Amino acid sequence: MRRVWAVATNTIRQALRMKVAAIFIVLLLVLLPVMGYTASGDGTLKGRLQTFVSYGLSLTGLLLSLLTIIVSVYSVTSDIEHRQIYTVVTKPIRRYQLILGKLLGVIVLDVALLTLFAGIVYGFVVLTPRFAKATEEELTQIENEFFTARASLVPPQIDVSKEVDELYAKLLANDQLETAYPNSTPEEIRKYLSSRLRLEKRAAAVGQMLVWEFRDVHPTDPNRQSLFIRFKYDVSVTPPDEQVYGDWRIGDLRGLQTGNPVDTPVWRVPRKDPVRKFREIEVPASAVAKDGYLAVGFANPPWNSTVVLFPVEDGLEVLYKADTFLGNYIRGALLILLRLVFLACLGVMAASFLSFPVAILFCLVIFVTGATSGGIIESFGYMSRNVNLVYKYTIETIIQLLPQFDKASPTQFLIPARLITWSLIGRVVLVMVCIKATLLLALALIIFSFRELAKVVV
Amino acid sequence: MDYAIETVALTKIFSDWWGRAKVYAVDDLNLQVRPNEVFGLLGPNGSGKTTTIKMLLGLLHPTKGHAVILGGDGTDPKISARIGFLPEESYLYRFLNARETLDFYGRLFGLDSKTREMRIEALLEMVGLRAVASRPVGTYSKGMARRIGLAQALINDPDLLILDEPTTGLDPIGTRQIKDLIIKLAERGKTVLLCSHLLADVEDVCDRIAILYGGKVQAHGRVGDLLQKTNKRQIVTDAISDATADRIREILKQEHAECEISSPMERLETFFINTVVAAQQQAMPTSGAFSTTQIGGFLAGGVDKGDILDKLVAAPVSEKAQAGPVRTDRPQPQETVTPEPNKDLLSKLTQPATSSPAEPAEPDSEQPAQAVPETTVQQEQARKSILDELTGRKQPDGSTVRPSDDPREDGGDA
Numbered sequence: 001m002r003r004v005w006a007v008a009t010n011t012i013r014q015a016l017r018m019k020v021a022a023i024f025i026v027l028l029l030v031l032l033p034v035m036g037y038t039a040s041g042d043g044t045l046k047g048r049l050q051t052f053v054s055y056g057l058s059l060t061g062l063l064l065s066l067l068t069i070i071v072s073v074y075s076v077t078s079d080i081e082h083r084q085i086y087t088v089v090t091k092p093i094r095r096y097q098l099i100l101g102k103l104l105g106v107i108v109l110d111v112a113l114l115t116l117f118a119g120i121v122y123g124f125v126v127l128t129p130r131f132a133k134a135t136e137e138e139l140t141q142i143e144n145e146f147f148t149a150r151a152s153l154v155p156p157q158i159d160v161s162k163e164v165d166e167l168y169a170k171l172l173a174n175d176q177l178e179t180a181y182p183n184s185t186p187e188e189i190r191k192y193l194s195s196r197l198r199l200e201k202r203a204a205a206v207g208q209m210l211v212w213e214f215r216d217v218h219p220t221d222p223n224r225q226s227l228f229i230r231f232k233y234d235v236s237v238t239p240p241d242e243q244v245y246g247d248w249r250i251g252d253l254r255g256l257q258t259g260n261p262v263d264t265p266v267w268r269v270p271r272k273d274p275v276r277k278f279r280e281i282e283v284p285a286s287a288v289a290k291d292g293y294l295a296v297g298f299a300n301p302p303w304n305s306t307v308v309l310f311p312v313e314d315g316l317e318v319l320y321k322a323d324t325f326l327g328n329y330i331r332g333a334l335l336i337l338l339r340l341v342f343l344a345c346l347g348v349m350a351a352s353f354l355s356f357p358v359a360i361l362f363c364l365v366i367f368v369t370g371a372t373s374g375g376i377i378e379s380f381g382y383m384s385r386n387v388n389l390v391y392k393y394t395i396e397t398i399i400q401l402l403p404q405f406d407k408a409s410p411t412q413f414l415i416p417a418r419l420i421t422w423s424l425i426g427r428v429v430l431v432m433v434c435i436k437a438t439l440l441l442a443l444a445l446i447i448f449s450f451r452e453l454a455k456v457v458v
Numbered sequence: 459m460d461y462a463i464e465t466v467a468l469t470k471i472f473s474d475w476w477g478r479a480k481v482y483a484v485d486d487l488n489l490q491v492r493p494n495e496v497f498g499l500l501g502p503n504g505s506g507k508t509t510t511i512k513m514l515l516g517l518l519h520p521t522k523g524h525a526v527i528l529g530g531d532g533t534d535p536k537i538s539a540r541i542g543f544l545p546e547e548s549y550l551y552r553f554l555n556a557r558e559t560l561d562f563y564g565r566l567f568g569l570d571s572k573t574r575e576m577r578i579e580a581l582l583e584m585v586g587l588r589a590v591a592s593r594p595v596g597t598y599s600k601g602m603a604r605r606i607g608l609a610q611a612l613i614n615d616p617d618l619l620i621l622d623e624p625t626t627g628l629d630p631i632g633t634r635q636i637k638d639l640i641i642k643l644a645e646r647g648k649t650v651l652l653c654s655h656l657l658a659d660v661e662d663v664c665d666r667i668a669i670l671y672g673g674k675v676q677a678h679g680r681v682g683d684l685l686q687k688t689n690k691r692q693i694v695t696d697a698i699s700d701a702t703a704d705r706i707r708e709i710l711k712q713e714h715a716e717c718e719i720s721s722p723m724e725r726l727e728t729f730f731i732n733t734v735v736a737a738q739q740q741a742m743p744t745s746g747a748f749s750t751t752q753i754g755g756f757l758a759g760g761v762d763k764g765d766i767l768d769k770l771v772a773a774p775v776s777e778k779a780q781a782g783p784v785r786t787d788r789p790q791p792q793e794t795v796t797p798e799p800n801k802d803l804l805s806k807l808t809q810p811a812t813s814s815p816a817e818p819a820e821p822d823s824e825q826p827a828q829a830v831p832e833t834t835v836q837q838e839q840a841r842k843s844i845l846d847e848l849t850g851r852k853q854p855d856g857s858t859v860r861p862s863d864d865p866r867e868d869g870g871d872a
Contacts, residue, residue, distance in 0.1 A: 002565065002568055003565065003566055003568060005565075006562060006565035006566055007566075010551065010554075010562055013553060013554065013558075014551065014553055017553035017594075018553055082549060083545070083547075083549040084549045084550065084551055085549075086512075086515075086517060086543075086545045086549055087543065087545060087549055087550075087563070087607075087610060088566065089516070089517070089533075090515045090516075090517070090532070090538055090541065090543045091538060091539075091563060091566040091567060091614075092535035092536070092538045092539040092566070092567060092568065093535065093566050094535060452517065452518050452519055453517050454512045454517035454518045
């Protein structure tokens with residue numbers, strides 16, 4: 001361990017003294033404050049904070065990612081290229097210890113720099129409302145919608161497989177399959193049918209009421225906090241003014257069914273909202289029943305002349321404060337750190353057998369792919385019909401091995417003040433670090449342990 | 459017997475991209491280096507010396523055969539903890555200074571901080587880089603980098619020292635000092651594998667040599683055996699008159715032997731060192747040329763060196779080294795090493811105001827007279843100031859020592 005640490009400190013020294021890290025540090029030290037002053041967002045205080053957190057953390061994450069790639073690759077390849085490795089591996093240190101030392105050095109550097117810059121961003125975010133001339137209303141708004149960490153509850157997906165089977169059998173019996181879905185495989189038809197049926201469950205015809213039930217809702221302080229119902233309407237016929245009326249009931253609606261009185265208040269909120277736009281309804285958190293039960297009901301009033309739908313993916317969710325902003329922010333920084341750990345492993349793996357420029361290129365390709373994995377997977381999804389088998393056993397496997405940074409980006413949680421759950425972090429640790437990064441590291445150790453380190457010179 | 463290094467049919471073939479054999483860098487090499495000997499591996503450029511060393515240390519994998527080093531594998535930490543290695547160039551981390559460099563290597567050996575500190579100071583003193591120890595080694599000249607390279611090879615007090623072209627980039631004084639160091643280390647029971655194409659280096663210090671060409675051993679054996687002309691005898695005398703010379707010729711004629719009488723030439727190395735020392739003692743203004751002699755403290759032939767080496771080398775001169783059958787006979791000092799004038803030189807380098815002004819053994823007539831210092835403190839100051847002067851460093855009190863400081867004043871007094 002002492003030897004590993006010796007290599008680690010040497011790597012940190014190298015990064016700092018060879019000015020590799022210095023460039024990134026200076027860049028961030030200049031850019032972050034500039035952003036702090038110039039970020040304006042949509043003009044409101046909340047928008048300004050959201051923009052700054054988003055850009056500040058993204059920039060920090062991006063630059064530290066690049067720094068991690070460069071330092072981890074450089075510290076290994078330069079040793080080989082400039083042959084300091086001759087004097088190092090001939091000392092009583094195993095080659096894997098050398099690689100682990102390099103990795104440790106990069107990670108320690110990352111932790112230090114991330115703490116520094118995430119701290120600077122946090123400082124700016126916390127101080128901005130004090131120096132901005134904000135109204136009382138704006139301050140309350142950011143307190144509720146930005147400086148918080150809201151847990152999100154989405155209605156569980158309804159199991160429609162049975163109904164799909166029935167419907168499919170019916171279509172098959174009536175010989176309507178081919179006419180309704182020409183040129184489709186049975187799987188595709190089932191997929192289509194199930195999404196149609198799911199949407200039907202979330203559609204309210206005129207005069208009908210939809211009820212979603214949630215259990216295990218536990219706001220930190222029910223008497224002072226609020227619940228937020230975040231929803232998006234879709235309609236079958238768009239009204240002339242693109243507005244839809246809604247009659248919402250929020251609380252313990254079990255009383256309505258059984259007729260028994262309930263202890264907690266039930267809030268009735270009539271509203272008029274634009275379609276296809278996210279809106280939030282705020283009600284006091286005391287609406288949640290003592291046993292953590294909460295129901296949200298939406299009635300489609302008769303004066304709407306359209307069916308109202310809630311899109312399956314993001315049509316409705318319930319948000320409530322589950323943690324402080326700081327706690328959430330720290331978990332966000334942790335997500336960035338996990339990404340950096342992965343990149344450091346990737347860097348030493350590439351450097352264990354590639355020269356500096358090739359290894360950098362390799363890492364950057366993986367990094368960019370990982371940062372846009374959603375789009376790439378989607379694009380492959382479209383071509384999968386024709387090359388299904390080939391795709392399934394080659395590209396899909398490779399894509400599964402690639403990192404998916406965009407799915408664990410902290411800004412997508414911090415901007416809407418969503419709770420970054422420990423279970424998400426656990427998942428990222430398991431998949432990205434314990435499986436993918438460890439695989440890369442093992443590969444690096446094996447390659448590096450068995451390769452010839454001296455150049456062929458005759 | 460257990461050899462310090464043994465290679466069995468060691469072969470390295472460099473192949474092209476298709477795997478076809480291109481070059482036999484090392485071809486069926488069988489080397490045996492005995493413990494506690496200085497073994498020289500000679501050969502022209504590209505003869506496979508460095509490749510052999512790289513295979514010994516595991517930096518290259520042999521195509522065929524294997525190497526045993528200190529009874530094991532060179533990559534085993536237990537073995538490599540006992541090896542000191544100086545590669546053909548001192549590949550150093552340019553961003554570290556000398557002290558940090560040595561500290562880093564010391565930590566790789568798992569030495570505790572106290573041992574490291576002690577050894578680093580001793581080594582810096584020995585290689586004469588203490589004054590510049592806080593400068594990044596990237597700014598060092600080649601000779602200075604070589605010295606740090608040597609220091610890192612010694613930090614673990616190795617049993618086996620593998621030196622690849624140790625004297626490249628060094629001036630004659632530095633070369634001399636490295637050679638003296640090798641001899642001293644061998645006396646203390648170390649094994650040294652010296653790899654060089656500078657024949658003078660090898661001849662001066664090696665017990666046995668092997669000459670490589672094309673990856674094969676072309677000749678090997680004791681230096682003395684290989685070089686001694688058994689059918690010739692040499693007599694060296696003080697200056698004698700021509701008449702006496704004629705009489706000697708007469709006597710030899712009776713034995714039917716030819717003889718040649720001439721004045722022996724001084725070795726250029728000795729002459730060079732004497733000249734530099736003389737110039738130094740006159741305290742001529744320093745210029746770039748002096749930077750090479752700044753290793754004054756390095757390998758001080760007398761007391762200093764002994765102290766440092768004893769500190770560094772835990773084992774005293776071993777009995778094996780003195781009497782063991784293993785020990786091959788060292789070339790006679792008269793033949794190769796010139797210890798007497800050299801010792802004077804080194805003591806002068808370290809103690810410019812030495813208390814013995816006579817220097818009878820010194821044939822150089824340019825030798826200036828020297829003042830006798832009052833106290834040893836003054837001696838120490840004078841020694842330091844010379845080192846500082848050579849390196850252009852400042853004194854600890856901040857004042858720059860001008861080239862014309864103490865030594866010239868002493869000379870003036872005299």
